[in-house]
Amino acid sequence: MVSGKGGTGKTTAAGALALALASDGGRVLLVEVEGRQGIAELFGTGPLPYAERKVVGARGGGEVFALAVDAEAALMEYLEMFYGIRRAGQVLTRFGAVDFATTIAPGVRDVLLTGKATEAVRRREGGRRSRVQGPHVYDAVVLDAPPTGRIAQFLCVNAEVAGLARMGPIRNHADKAMATIRSSATAVHFVALPEEMPAQEAADGLAEIREAGLHPGFVLLNMAHEPLLAPEALEDAERGEVDTDALAQGLKAVRLDAPKETAAALAREVTEHARRVGAESAVRERLRALGPPLLELPFLGGGIDTDALFRIADRLTAQGVGR
Numbered sequence: 001m002v003s004g005k006g007g008t009g010k011t012t013a014a015g016a017l018a019l020a021l022a023s024d025g026g027r028v029l030l031v032e033v034e035g036r037q038g039i040a041e042l043f044g045t046g047p048l049p050y051a052e053r054k055v056v057g058a059r060g061g062g063e064v065f066a067l068a069v070d071a072e073a074a075l076m077e078y079l080e081m082f083y084g085i086r087r088a089g090q091v092l093t094r095f096g097a098v099d100f101a102t103t104i105a106p107g108v109r110d111v112l113l114t115g116k117a118t119e120a121v122r123r124r125e126g127g128r129r130s131r132v133q134g135p136h137v138y139d140a141v142v143l144d145a146p147p148t149g150r151i152a153q154f155l156c157v158n159a160e161v162a163g164l165a166r167m168g169p170i171r172n173h174a175d176k177a178m179a180t181i182r183s184s185a186t187a188v189h190f191v192a193l194p195e196e197m198p199a200q201e202a203a204d205g206l207a208e209i210r211e212a213g214l215h216p217g218f219v220l221l222n223m224a225h226e227p228l229l230a231p232e233a234l235e236d237a238e239r240g241e242v243d244t245d246a247l248a249q250g251l252k253a254v255r256l257d258a259p260k261e262t263a264a265a266l267a268r269e270v271t272e273h274a275r276r277v278g279a280e281s282a283v284r285e286r287l288r289a290l291g292p293p294l295l296e297l298p299f300l301g302g303g304i305d306t307d308a309l310f311r312i313a314d315r316l317t318a319q320g321v322g323r
Contacts (some may be wrong), residue, residue, distance in 0.1 A: 001143045002220075003151040005201040009222040011038040012304050012312070013191045013297060014144040015064075017220075018311035022062030022323040026139040026152070029120050030055070030066045033113040034146060036129030039066045044306060050074075056306065058313075065138075067120070074112040110157040115173055117143050118180035124314075148190065150207035152212050155181050187217030192287060194224055194280035199287055206290055216292045218321075221284060223299040227277050229270070237274035242267040295319045 002014040015030060022028040029052060032039045039050045043055045048068035056067045120143045125134030146154050158174040158181070180186060190207050192202040206216050229236060236242070247263035256262060288294045298315055300308050316322070 001145045001155065001186065001188040001217075002191060003145045003148050003188060003205055004220075004222075005149075005193075005198045006147050008191045008193050008198050009297070009304075010147070010191045011036075011042055011144050012309065013189075013220050014142050015039065015042045016297065016312035016316055017189070017321065018064045018140075018142040019056070019058050019062075019309060020316040022058035022064050023140065023313070023317055023322050024060035024062060026058065026062040026322070027137070028058075028062070028064050029121065029138045029141045030131040031117045031141060031143045032068045033117070033143065035068070035070070037068060039068065039144065042304065042309065059310075064110070067116075069113050069116045071109045071112045074116045077116075087240075095145055108155050109310060111174065111177070114155065114158060114181065115142060115177050118177040121180050121186075122176070134270060145188075148201045150249055151188065151205055152208035152214075155209070155214060156212050182213060182215075184215060187215050189217040190292075191218055191220045191222050192283075193222055194283045196283065199283045202287065203290055206292070218295050219287050219290060219292050220295050220297055221287060222297045224284075224296045225273075225299050226281060228273060234274045234277055238271045238278050240271055242270050295321070 002010055004010040004013070011032075016029040018028045030039055032048070037047050039055070040046060043066070045055055045066075048066055049069065050070045050073040052065045052067045054063055056064050058064055120138060121136075123137045125137055145151055156178075158178040166180060175223075188205075190202040190205050192198040202219055206219075209216060229237065244260075244263050244267045247266055248259045251259035251262050251266075284294070295311050295316060296319070300311065302308075
């Protein structure tokens with residue numbers, strides 16, 4: 001599960017995590033539940049249907065599949081699977097009953113969304129009715145989950161449903177989904193930026209899932225800037241102590257125009273960079289103190305395309321993901 005404050009790059013992190021987990025021959029499913037088609041945009045494909053579809057090959061022969069879960073389609077599948085009444089579900093859809101039910105009871109939508117993802121985790125080759133169960137279809141399932149503001153409620157909704165339904169398919173469905181979510185093999189990762197507000201939301205999200213009895217995974221620090229100067233130079237620059245005269249002499253030596261003016265502009269840039277690095281370091285230490293491993297994803301200018309996504313996945317692999 002990958003969550004984070006809106007704008008932190010949650011979907012990008014989820015896609016890179018799927019690529020890292022699929023390296024060296026892995027088979028990974030990347031699931032979207034918010035209806036934004038963010039995964040399709042990330043991998044440069046057309047809109048994802050309600051079906052698992054390969055979107056990219058990973059390094060070492062791995063494969064990443066993707067699925068955009070739609071609550072209405074999930075309900076049709078649910079009715080057919082447990083009650084054999086898909087046609088009745090289609091009638092309900094025509095009359096708008098599905099939208100009505102999921103609007104007045106938002107938890108119903110979350111049950112359908114989490115149920116589809118957790119079913120993919122449990123699924124084995126050979127199918128449910130096969131007497132001989134093969135290995136799991138997927139080595140890992142990555143869920144691009146809702147933002148931190150509602151992640152605990154989203155993941156624990158099946159426990160509430162199980163408390164209301166004492167028996168029958170609904171109770172069994174909710175119990176299986178909640179058992180998968182609470183399993184030690186399931187981890188909730190939080191994406192943050194090197195800024196105060198996203199870091200605080202990651203801290204709040206971690207506290208909520210711990211209280212709910214779920215398992216924290218990584219804190220993924222996204223868009224982290226690499227220091228461009230040695231630590232001593234950064235300390236001086238952060239205090240505004242930049243030798244502008246030395247800069248001007250160096251610029252003059254390489255015959256650049258207006259060396260004094262350029263040196264003054266460079267000094268301002270260096271000071272700004274040093275102060276940003278200092279502020280990011282403080283946030284980094286705060287996130288590290290939360291307990292889960294802190295992994296860093298680099299800041300990449302120019303937007304995110306498939307090549308950039310592979311670079312981020314490689315950074316995750318270098319930090320131990322997928323081993």
